[in-house]
Amino acid sequence: MKFSVSKAFSKQALSSHSWLGLLVAVFMYWVCLSGTLAVLAPDLTRWEQPGLAPVSDYDPAMLQQAYEQLVQEQREFTGLVTMRLPTPDMPRPYLSANGQSWYITENGTLGTPKSHPVTDFVAELHAELHLPHSIGELVVSVLGAMLAGLILSGLFAHRRILKDAFRLRRKGNPVQSNGDLHNRLSIWGLPFYLMIALTGAYFGLAGPLNSLYADAFYEGDQMALFADVYGGVPEATAYNGELDLTAAFRQLQQLDPKAQPLFITFENAGQSDQYLLVGARHMDKFIYSEQYRFDAMGNFLDKVGFADGQAGQEAIFSVYRLHFGHFGGPLVLMLYIGLGLALTVITVSGIKLWLAKRKHTDIINDCWVAVVWGTPVAFVGAMLVHWAGLVSMTPAFWGLLVLTFTYSSFVQQPARVKQQLVGLSALAVFIMVTVHLIRFEGIYTDPMAVYLSAGWVAVAVALACYWHRLRKA
C-alpha cells in the first residue's frame, strides 16, 4: 500500500508546520505540562490537605444541616452555592459559597476550609496561562485550534508515515533521533491529541460560536440557546422554609438507581424561589452529570436530558471528562498522564529539531532551555516559597522563571544550563516531598497523599537518572 504526498506539497506542509509550531511552542509547552498535572487535580487537592480522612458514605440529613449552618452564617450569597458529594475519586464532601469552600464533617457541620493553592496554580496555568480569565481562556482555546492545524500539517509533512511506523533510532545523529521521537509519538498518539485539541478548544471558543448560533437559530437570544442546550429555569413551587434533601435523594434513587449523585447546586439559595439541582453521574456515559431538578422541599421537577436527550447535548457535556480522562479509573488516568507527557515531549522535540537544523546556537537556544527546564524548577520553587509564607505561587513562579531566563542568557551554554536545571529539578522535587512530609508531621490520613508523594519521589528519581545520563554524556 502506498500512502504518500508529493515532495513539494510535503515541503510546504513542513514549512507551515514549523512556523505554526514556533508560533505556539512556548505556550503549548506550558499548557501541555500543566495539563498533564491537571489530570490529577482532584487528587492534588487531597495531597494538599492530607490530614482529612476519606468519606465514602453520607447521610443527606447531615449535608442539609451543613447547608443550613452556611445559610445562617453567610446570610447573603453572591453567585451559586454548591455542594460536592463524596465519590470514590473525590471522597470528601464540601460546600462552596461566596468564593470560599469548607469540608463537611461527619457531624454535618462546616469543617476545615478547603485550600489548595498548588492545584489552583496548575489549573489556572492550564486553563488561562495566568492571564485575565476571558483572555487567557481564549488564548488557550486558540492553542487547541492550532494543535489541530499542527496535527494536519504534520500529517501532510510526513511522507514516510507507514514506512517509518515503528522506527525509533536513539542516540546517534541527534537530528535523526529527535525526528524519530517526534514523529513516532505524534503519529501513534494522533487520535488522543486530536481529541485533546478539539475538546480543549471548546472552553474558550464556545462563547463566540454560541453567539453566532444564537443569531442563526434564536434571533440573537443567547438565553434561549442556553435553555435549549444546558436547560432552562424550571417552574418550582415557592420555598416554604422546609428544605428536604433526604426526599430529593430518595426520589433520585427511585428515578435512576444507577446514577451516582455528584453535586447539589442550591439555586437562589435562601430565597423564596430557591430550588435544587442535583448532578448525578451516569457511569455508562462520558457526560459530566445528568442534572435532576427538585424544588427546595425535595419534590422532583424534571431533568435536563444530558444522558438521554439529544446526542448534541451529550456530546457537549462530555467535553470535560474526555479532556481530563476522568473515566475508567486510575489506569486511564495513568495513560492520560503518559500521553500528556508525550505531547509535551513532542513540543520540545519539535523545537529541538528546528534548533538543531540551524547549525549554530544563540540566545534562542538559551531561552528555550530556560523555558523547558526552568518551568519545573520554577514550579517546585514557587511551591516551596509559598509554603514558607513569603509570596503566593503565581508571582513566585514567574519571578523564578525570569531568573532562569536571565541565568541561561548570561551563561550562554545551553547544554550546561540544561544539565544544571535537570539536576536542580530532581533536588527541588526531593526537597518538596520532604517539606510536605514535615509540614504535615507525616500524618497522611488520606492514602492518596501517600500515593502522590510516592509519585513525586518517582519523578525526582527519573529526573536524577536523566541528570546522571547528561553528566556522563
Next chain:
Amino acid sequence: MAGYLIAPLVACMGIGLLLAGWQGRLPRFHHSYKPVGWACIAATPWLWHFTYGWRFAIAFAVLTVMSIALLVIYWQREVRPPAAIKPSARQPVKLKLAVPGALWQLWRAGIALPLAGITSMLLTVAVTRYLPWSSVNIIALGVYTMPFVWGGLAYWSLADRRTWRPPVALLTLGALAYLLLYA
C-alpha cells in the same frame, strides 16, 4: 472478560503483526499479516463494547492501541553509537537578517490566524445551519468541527507560497459566510 482481557490481547496481536510486517518477518504469509494486523486493531472496540458499551469501547480501544504501539516502538528501538557531533558554533543573533524574516512571518501569522479564526467560525455556522438536524445537534457539531477548520485554514495560510492568496481567500470566504448568515 471479553473487554478487559481479550481486547488488549487482540490489540497486542494486531500491533505485533503490523510490526512483523514492517520488519519483513513471517515471509510465508507476507500478503496477509498487515491486513490481519489492521483487522485485529479494528476489532478491539467491538471486543471492548461487550464489557463497557460502545462509548467507552472506542475510547479504551484507542488508548490501548496507542499505548501498546508506543511501548512496542520503545521496546524495539535501535540504539546507535553516539555520533561525534561537532558542537554548534555560538553566533550572536544577526538582527539585520533575523528580524525582517521573523517580522514577515509574524505579520503573516498575525493576519492569517485571526482571519482564519473569524472565517472558520462564520463558515462553520453558515454551513452547518442548513443541516436537517435540531439546533442543539448542529451546535454540538459546530463546537467540535470549528477548531479543526480553523487549524486547517491556519495551516494552509502559512503553507501557501502566494502570500496574497490566503488573506484574499479568507476574506472572501468570511464575507460569503457572513452574507449567508445575516443577509
